[in-house]
Amino acid sequence: MPSYARLPPSGIKVIIVGAGFAGLCAAIECDRKGHSVILLEKVVELKPLGDIISFASNSGHIFERWEGVVDKLEPISHHSEGLDFHDWKGNFATRQTWDADKQWGRRINGHRGEIHLVVYEHARARGIDIRLGQHVTDYFETDSEAGVVVNGERLAADCVVSAEGVKSPGRKIVLGYEDRPKPSGYAVYRTWFSSHELAKNERTKHLVVNGDSHTGWIGEDKHFLAAAIKNGKEFSWVLTHKDDADIDEDWQFPGDREEVRRNLVGWAPVVHDIVDATPPDRLVDYKLVFRDPLPTFISPKARIALIGDAAHPFLPTSIQGASQSMEDGVTLAITLEKAGKENVPLGIRAYEAIRYERVHRAQKTGVTTREQWHKADWDKIWKDPKSLHLKREAWLLDFDAEPHAYDVVEDVLKKLSHGTAVSSPPTAWRSPETNGIQPVRAQGN
Template identity: 30%
Template sequence: MGSIGVNESRPVGSYPPSGIDVLIVGTGLAGLTASIECVRKGHNVRVLERNATINTAAPPSFFKHWPEMSAEFDEISLHNAWIETFKHSGEQMIAPLLVSDRLRDAGLDPDTPPGTFQMRPLVYKMFVNQVQRLGVEVQFGKRVVDYFEDAETGRAGVVTDQGDRYDADIVIAADGERTHKHINSPPEAFEVRAMSSGRAMWRAAFPREYILKHPEVREFFKMAGPNEDQPIIRTWLGPGTYAMTLSRADTMIWIMNHDVTGSEEENWNHTVEADEVLTNMDKGVGPQPWAPIFKELIKLTPPETIINFELFWRNPQPSWASPGGRVIEIGDAAHSFLPASGNGATQAIEDAISIASCLQLCGGRENVAEAVRAHVRFRFVRNSCAQKLGFSNAELLQDTDWSKVKLDPRKAQPKLPSWVWGHDPEVYAHEHYAQCVASIRAGVPFDKDDSFPPNYPLATSTSPGASRPSWTTSAPGAPFS
């Protein structure tokens, strides 16, 4: 099966061809990462995308394999931005500090990944650039409406809305929350229904030139540092709500968590105008309204810029894989995250690295189903824990105890523990694949499999297999089958 050392890096072209045909559906971060990692691991890759074009935070260990991306990631990142905290009403609670100083005050290494910030659109474009450099075949305008697999031939595939059929040794479904009802049988037993959280996010990013026409807004949302030329994040915490602004040299960004208004959609292309935000933003925050200066910023936001995205939550679904193990969901298709997680993109990228690695280790197309089941055992509990962390962070941001924050500013900081950002899914797969597959072949249930150490926090013990969750289901294709 082969193995790699903990610090060994193999670039694209150094793995022999695996002979495995991979069909990837979707070009989000999970799909793009899966495409380039599968190419690196020697698999044959095709990608289907429903839109006409690609509509333009990863584990740091990932970039050691991609020097061009590593350089671009370094260039677009905010390595040591300033951060300042306000009440939603505008009262300053924590004066501007460099992120490194906040991390140091929290007892953390200032050079760890939580000290680096990225703009998601720039990270996404970076992945698009790498896919184009590799010449990965992407077919656009292919809206997938169904998934299938054939146990006799060992092939799986998809059907588009135009009736086109595509097949491969494995289909990686990375098209968001669209696939659950298609790949498992019977569908009604496995589809995980979205539950409305009653919350949504307004998000906007636009050229900084739009705020220059308003002297007060320009002055308040100026950049930081001795020469006022360094990026600054301003967090705003209020009763049942929170917001963030980011001032960069070229871009102004703001987001706000709010009660649903009725115009939301779970759609990143759905926009509303500033007047709708201004009409609804003070609802539910108590007697003190939002800071006037924040409202002025919203007024300056250009038309068709504010996304109103409804936040749903889904229980960890019982199965990411088809019964025959030839279709696997990754990223949001398998597990959706709240924005407060600060972790959804990272886990999607980890998924892609993990499945590409398991396929490379499985020994050929006849063992694809085994690779899929090992991947799910590696990822299922870790993602469930990461999802729960997002709920915890949302509660922290929406119910800030200011009496405690005044004594200890760390009480207002979302948690991003080292088990989240310190994991290398490729090394983990290489170190534990053989043991995991041996357990699967021996019929060891998922919740009894202690053949490899957890990659998630344990409640009471640090020994391998301790405090593992207990799952009860007979779902075919489930991670514990």
């Protein structure tokens, strides 16, 4: 039975809503810092849903602090030397390797459901009180506590963390109004399946018979990325393309291979062969929704905090949604630890002050990368193929949320309690584009 590092009890009771990566990470980190956690998840049984998800080097440090987790993640993760870019006709352009990232930390890419299960099992093994089948329908807060209505009953604590994902109703109490997700104008066909058929095809077998591979084809307003995982035995691809569908409540539908093929007229035969080898029942049509950046992540009395996609949905091209959702939980656990049980609202405000600018800056990278690929001028690219490479920026990726939060938290708490504006946060990665961006308080906050 492994032993788990944990600070002495802080006396702070935290209710967390949603056991996605944001909620699970916040629960584990709160447990590590000695807070007492109840984690509520609406699904009755966690199933290994989803397909490929990426955790960048900035979240690798977080996994590494969780006893035994990396040993379980490594065998199910993607391992390739680099990403091979082609134009849509199949001409090889450039390989991007991840040497800088390797110095900055561990990257973990793999099946979302499988990684999620490893993290969930870790949280359970730590003894965290995780309650499945608990659908939260409302939130409340007073000057001395915050709570939720769950399955018709009220449950209260010192604070509530809303980690309900992009559809979060918790946003309503923070914003004071209901905002709905908006279509982004793009959608992704996505899938994950056994690479058995691909291994038999002369045009596709090089993608799967030599271990893992990572390959991209870039065309006008579309990109197709494919990855072989588990020593080439499994395969995942995503095609991001324009989509004007008006999304209401649902944005995930069964995919149609014929529609995918229509999107790929004139594209390389190898890409068509990959689509043909895809089992139709494994194809998903995933409309990309976004929300306007929130004016604040916290409720008027500062006892309820939004984290993860509930606070800041990311486009997949940022490759940061899951990593940023984990940074939230790490930071929040530390700001609560340092604020103490008597000052929980101050701790919640410090969480927002530390996270706000960094998250908004990271969100922007999703649009920048999509435009870099979708609006590519190939005459220029053939002169400088590396211009296709994903930007690997130290401010984003060479970052560890735990030491960072410990570095800045005392100063932030002092400034907030003295009513001094916090430049969010007081560190080196401030950027010209977001310099000075500040949360806007809801009335009474």
